[in-house]
Amino acid sequence: PEAITVQELANRMAARGGEVVKALFRMGVMATLTQSIDADTAELVVQEFGHRVKRVSESDVEIGLEGAEDTDTDLQPRPPVVTIMGHVDHGKTSLLDALRKTDVAAHEAGGITQHIGAYQITVPDGSKVTFIDTPGHEAFTAMRARGASVTDMVVLVVAADDGVMPQTIEAIRHAKAAGVPLIVAVNKIDKPGVKPERVKQELLQHEIVVESLGGDTQEIEVSATQRINLDKLLEAISLQAEVLDLKANPNRAAEGTVIESKLDRGRGPVATVLVQKGTLRQGDIVVAGAEWGRVRAMLDDKGRQLKDAPPSLPVEILGLSGVPAAGDNFIAVENEARAREVSEFRQRRARDKAAAAAGAGRGNLTDMLA
Ligand code: GTP
Ligand code: MG
Numbered sequence: 001p002e003a004i005t006v007q008e009l010a011n012r013m014a015a016r017g018g019e020v021v022k023a024l025f026r027m028g029v030m031a032t033l034t035q036s037i038d039a040d041t042a043e044l045v046v047q048e049f050g051h052r053v054k055r056v057s058e059s060d061v062e063i064g065l066e067g068a069e070d071t072d073t074d075l076q077p078r079p080p081v082v083t084i085m086g087h088v089d090h091g092k093t094s095l096l097d098a099l100r101k102t103d104v105a106a107h108e109a110g111g112i113t114q115h116i117g118a119y120q121i122t123v124p125d126g127s128k129v130t131f132i133d134t135p136g137h138e139a140f141t142a143m144r145a146r147g148a149s150v151t152d153m154v155v156l157v158v159a160a161d162d163g164v165m166p167q168t169i170e171a172i173r174h175a176k177a178a179g180v181p182l183i184v185a186v187n188k189i190d191k192p193g194v195k196p197e198r199v200k201q202e203l204l205q206h207e208i209v210v211e212s213l214g215g216d217t218q219e220i221e222v223s224a225t226q227r228i229n230l231d232k233l234l235e236a237i238s239l240q241a242e243v244l245d246l247k248a249n250p251n252r253a254a255e256g257t258v259i260e261s262k263l264d265r266g267r268g269p270v271a272t273v274l275v276q277k278g279t280l281r282q283g284d285i286v287v288a289g290a291e292w293g294r295v296r297a298m299l300d301d302k303g304r305q306l307k308d309a310p311p312s313l314p315v316e317i318l319g320l321s322g323v324p325a326a327g328d329n330f331i332a333v334e335n336e337a338r339a340r341e342v343s344e345f346r347q348r349r350a351r352d353k354a355a356a357a358a359g360a361g362r363g364n365l366t367d368m369l370a
Pocket of ligand 1: 093223
């Protein structure tokens, strides 16, 4: 692997040399500014500073700031990842269920659908769409707080008979804060006497201007239960995906985010992960949060065993040492030694953070008593 001096690394991250020396010290590496460290160590430092690392090939790591990504020629189109949000009882689950039934690939699967937090469907034109099912607002907030950006767009479900409600507004705020485009699905239009026009007016007050009012937010009137305009909603999603020009490099070590996880009595720790870059393969050694392990088995949302998972595919993985948290990053690494190293580094960092938080708590208490 390539080496880099501590000073050069600090320069590339626009960080102080002393801060980098300190970070290295915490990792158990003693180095001065002029000394060189290997690429693997540099990568850990870069991650600690909140930057991304560009892996040019297996052995060669280039240190880059946020935004330094795979080159254009590495990138290939990937399916959009869509999160459905909206107020209680406005029909999110019904809509997800209805969309899932449009999956033209579902019939081949033999009908066993797993209840995992994310699934991918194939639409009639052959393209694919990934839906994330778990995020109530809290899960979405937690993921954002961890710096995980998992969704490419939000479908905002607003019931035509109820209109814009508190959680609708919250969802709009989340989407705006995350810089993610919205598509409005005005649901329950099958109900007698409903006025979808009213919803558009209410949305205006929250700076969502739908296309029919001259804005640029797509809006589709649907009925989840009567299966009205589901095709139009899917078209709107694919149009938005085209605008976003979503791409990823499938030919590299996998990286992504934990969507949900649990301890299964029979199977041990089970994590649903969304592959965001690279291809995850059965047998890969991965670190998820501070847990690690060899991917013993990989299943899709239809319960099928997979050998490999490309970008935007959510899969359940078995074989981790423990249960990571939703929003945790996962990466595939070269070997077990490296997995242990990254895992220990992350555990140490988590302990440091907890200690710092506890320290701050004591300080406040002292202040209060003083
Ligand atoms: P929470 O998960 O509790 O926030 O609710 P939700 O947004 O997932 O709503 P859900 O899909 O559970 O639907 C709530 C109720 O609205 C159910 O009784 C549905 O049958 C009904 N519903 C959902 N979509 C439609 C629709 O298009 N038309 C009609 N008439 N009823 C619908
Ligand atoms: Mg629901």
